[in-house]
Amino acid sequence: MRLVDVGGRLVELHIRRSKRVHGHRLYIRQGLPPELVVRPRASDTYIDDAIAMHLSWLERQLASVAEPCLGLERLRLTEQQGRREAQARISLIAQSEAAALGVSYTRLTLRDQRSRWGSCSSKGALSFNWRLVLAPHDVLDYVVVHEVCHLAEHHHGPDFWRLVERRRFAYRDSKNWLDAHGWEMLAYRPPLEAAA
Ligand SMILES: [Zn+2]
Secondary structure, eight states: OEEEEETTEEEEEEEEEOTTOSSEEEEOOTTSOOEEEEOTTOOHHHHHHHHHHHHHHHHHHHHHSOOOOSOGGGOOOOHHHHHHHHHHHHHHHHHHHHHHHTOOOSEEEEEOOSSOSEEEOTTSEEEEEGGGGGSOHHHHHHHHHHHHHHTTOOSOSHHHHHHHHHHOTTHHHHHHHHHHHHHHHHHOOOOOOOOO
């Protein structure tokens, strides 16, 4: 870790060494410190030069990265509690939505995917990210309805989106919320289970 002055703001830069990088690479991911990847034996001078070379780029990138605003870091929800809650709410919506559309699914599972909110297999198995429980209800509801609609339309064509809109006319708001804040839910680190 290095503290770097980026346009007057002290930023922690994580240094990682890897054989798989040529020269160096700089990564910026939301919710994580920026990371500089260098060759295993890169010298301190090399690292300083690499940082200096990218300083203005780093400053522009950091200015455009959103700050967390949901306050999830104050939550004390464990993964076990979250999964239980998510399972109850998601199955309820999936059941009533499937009944309304006249479709059925083979099973419903919860996962801890790094980048997906839900999926629907060609065999009709639904899976959802338990972290949806951290979202406002309409967002969780939209993701479940989206996947249940895939049981009728297995694609993202116009027919699919018409069906989603018929079931949830304001779905775009939920979708936009997810695009803007989904990363905060993925970055949530639940506390370890309390000892019994
Ligand atoms: Zn989809």
